[in-house]
Structure formats: C-alpha cells, structure tokens
Amino acid sequence: MNALPAEAAAASPDRLRITEIFLSLQGEARSIGWPTVFVRLTGCPLRCQYCDTAYAFHGGEWHQIDDILEEVAGHGARHVCVTGGEPLSQKRCIGLLQRLCDAGYEVSLETSGAIDISQVDTRVSRILDIKTPGSMEVHRNLWSNLPLLTPHDQVKFVICSREDYDWAKGVVAEHGLTAVCDVLFSPSFTQIKPSDLADWIVADKLPVRFQLQLHKILWNDEPGR
Numbered sequence: 520m521n522a523l524p525a526e527a528a529a530a531s532p533d534r535l536r537i538t539e540i541f542l543s544l545q546g547e548a549r550s551i552g553w554p555t556v557f558v559r560l561t562g563c564p565l566r567c568q569y570c571d572t573a574y575a576f577h578g579g580e581w582h583q584i585d586d587i588l589e590e591v592a593g594h595g596a597r598h599v600c601v602t603g604g605e606p607l608s609q610k611r612c613i614g615l616l617q618r619l620c621d622a623g624y625e626v627s628l629e630t631s632g633a634i635d636i637s638q639v640d641t642r643v644s645r646i647l648d649i650k651t652p653g654s655m656e657v658h659r660n661l662w663s664n665l666p667l668l669t670p671h672d673q674v675k676f677v678i679c680s681r682e683d684y685d686w687a688k689g690v691v692a693e694h695g696l697t698a699v700c701d702v703l704f705s706p707s708f709t710q711i712k713p714s715d716l717a718d719w720i721v722a723d724k725l726p727v728r729f730q731l732q733l734h735k736i737l738w739n740d741e742p743g744r
Contacts, residue, residue: 534582534584535582535615536560536561536562536579536580536581537558537580538575538604539559540558542554544733546737547705547734548675548703548730549627549644549673550598550600550627551730552733553597553598554598555596556594556600557599558587558599559604560601561603561604562577562603562604562608563608563631564633565650566655567631567654567656569679569709571708572602572603574742584611584618588618591619592622599619599624599625599626600627601616601627605630606630607628607630607634607639608634613638613639616628617640632659632660633656633660635661635664636664637664644672645668645672646673646675647673647674647675648674648675648676649690651683651687653678653679653680654679668696670699672699672701673701674696674701676704676705677705677706678716679711681715684704702728703730704727704729705730716729
C-alpha cells in the first residue's frame with residue numbers, strides 16, 4: 520500500500536490517515552480467536568490512563584480507501600476490525616466501514632463511546648466502550664449512543680478497581696444493557712487481578728461476559744499483533 524504525498528492527500532476527499540494494517544487473531548469481544556485484519560486509524564481525542572495504543576495518537580500516513588480495501592483483501596481473512604485510536608475521529612471512517620460491508624466482510628468497529636455512532640452502517644458490529652471512572656475519561660461518555668445499540672452490537676467496560684466494577688454494574692442495570700446486546704467486562708491489564716473480576720461477576724450472578732485480551736496473553740501488546 521503506497522502512502523499519498525501530503526499535498527495529494529490534502530486534496531483527496533476519499534482518504535484516511537492510517538497507523539497500520541495487519542493480520543492477527545481477534546483478541547477480544549464476540550469474534551475472539553478469529554483471524555482478523557485490523558485497520559488501525561490514527562488519532563484519538565481521549566487519553567484513557569490504561570491506553571495500550573498510544574502510538575496511534577499521532578503520525579500515520581494518508582491512504583486512499585481503495586488502497587486500504589486492496590490491502591485488506593490481500594490478507595485473505597473474512598473478519599475485519601476497524602480500530603484506533605478512535606477511528607470515528609476521522610469522519611471518512613464511515614465510508615470505509617460501508618465499503619468493507621459492501622465487499623462482504625464481517626466488520627467490527629472498536630470505538631471509545633465518546634463519538635456519535637448513529638451514522639455507522641448497521642451491518643457493522645459496533646463495540647462500544649463505556650468509560651469507567653478509573654479510565655480518567657468517564658466524562659467523555661456519550662450516553663445518547665446507548666439507545667442506538669442493537670443485538671448486533673457489543674458494549675465493553677474496562678474495569679480498573681472494585682469501585683469501577685460497582686459503577687459499571689449500576690450502569691448495566693440502569694440502562695438494561697444485557698437485554699439489548701452482549702456486555703463485556705475486562706480487567707485493566709495491570710490494575711486488578713483477572714481472578715478478582717471473575718469472582719465478583721460469579722458472586723453477583725451478573726449476566727455479562729468476562730473476557731481477557733488474548734493478544735496480551737500471546738504477544739504482550741506487541742504492535743502489529
């Protein structure tokens with residue numbers, strides 16, 4: 520995939536700034552374990568204290584959407600995940616998602632929950648973060664996104680402490696989220712023991728899916744994996 524010269528990128532209405540495109544295993548959410556092409560867009564307006572992709576905040580290179588589709592096709596996988604950063608911080612991400620769906624891929628979007636998801640193609644499985652107090656970005660949650668969720672979507676909480684767990688449990692109950700879509704609880708990798716979170720969920724008989732990030736277990740946050 521060839522990057523566009525800066526002046527050509529600025530003039531093009533059909534390009535995105537990309538940090539990386541790579542083939543790996545999906546490490547979390549409903550499609551965990553499937554070979555998946557990840558399209559990581561550059562840029563994010565949030566600064567969650569546990570972020571593991573801060574390298575995608577800046578830099579990247581401009582690429583035409585046609586070229587992105589060509590590189591994705593070259594990996595030969597059925598699943599594609601558009602991620603970041605925060606992919607929706609680039610408005611043309613909406614067009615990329617539609618093009619991927621039109622091409623017949625199983626498409627997921629990992630989004631922070633801070634940007635409106637109403638324009639995202641309904642064929643996309645939207646994996647929506649709800650930021651806990653421990654993330655340091657709880658004030659960025661766009662609560663108007665929640666009524667837009669469908670059974671095709673997923674909601675994810677990254678839990679940093681017992682206080683985060685209790686807060687998240689309250690949000691799930693208040694908004695009836697488990698009746699709408701899959702709800703995922705994941706331990707913040709270095710802040711709580713996974714077994715503690717698992718014990719809390721079991722003790723409360725909470726109807727959420729506990730998850731560990733498979734890619735961290737296999738490759739310890741190595742970029743491009």
